Amino acid sequence: MKKVNIFFIALFFGIALDGFSQTATASDFYLGKWEITILGTPNGDAKMIASITLKDGKLIGEMTNPAEPTAVANPMTSIEIVDGNMTIFFTAEGYDLSIPFEKVDADNLKGKLMDMFDVKAKRVK
DSSP states (O other), X not given: OHHHHHHXXXXXXXXXXXXXXXXXXXXXXXXXXXXXXXXXXXXXXXXXXXXXXXXXXEEEEEEEOTTOTTSOOEEEEEEEEETTEEEEEEEETTEEEEEEEEEEETXXXXXXXXXXXXXXXXXXX
């Protein structure tokens, strides 16, 4: 009987400890700054810096042009995480655009803009 009591006490504390621990979500992986390169555009490769943060439990972000540090940041209209993959939505030159990304490794992503242009993203450390 003593062994059963010890087992249930250990089980209770294990469940309580697991319930109070913070677990990382898929969206946590994408937080921070990413250097995004759109390859092969008519004007050459385009680079942007995407900053993704968490506000009130929702992912928000903005994109800046590293060649123009004083330019106003372009906010992302939304960010979606589905099955661990992220898609960012934004407006550029009057067009609503999206880039679906998938993980390559801990610091790199790949995707396609408008299903035409390859996109690579690297975490800025």
